[in-house]
Amino acid sequence: EDQVTQSPEALRLQEGESSSLNCSYTVSGLRGLFWYRQDPGKGPEFLFTLYSAGEEKEKERLKATLTKKESFLHITAPKPEDSATYLCAVQVAGGFKTIFGAGTRLFVKA
């Protein structure tokens, strides 16, 4: 069964304290891996797409990486405005639907 697992469930950081969020996946074949940010009361907002192992994408304080079994979202010197839930999702090869992980709730304290 195709599955996406995110850890930790919640992460509390001080402003400026860098860390990483993990997304491990078990799929029959990967068409694409996606990271989203979701703020309370809002729909998910797209951040990155990764297609193959070794690929990296960066945007401001965020960097996403991909291996054959997992992806990491690295947050460098986070600010309070980075507080949100970060969702990992995969699209399975041969299909068109997207499966989401449970998310990591990030809290950044000033």
Add this chain to the structure above:
Amino acid sequence: SAVISQKPSRDICQRGTSLTIQCQVDSQVTMMFWYRQQPGQSLTLIATANQGSEATYESGFVIDKFPISRPNLTFSTLTVSNMSPEDSSIYLCSGRSGTGNTGELFFGEGSRLTVL
């Protein structure tokens, strides 16, 4: 990317009633997806809606409970029928960017339903 307008944004409903959620996209989208997000949980796919064909439902979701319409490439509706308190949730409409079958999704703001 495209913008999705979803309404109602929230509603309080009585048990046994039905509610229709509307989803309007500002550009043509081949595939649209309806998700449910229960409090503190992640997104669960309800169904995929394509124009001109019946929606494809995921395991645990049936057409009688969640009928979907997709009359054109910019609009879709999801009805939650015969509601019970267990249907209290956020319902999200989404579309896929681009014209292919691969790519990121963009979402509406969601419809928060509370069933009493």
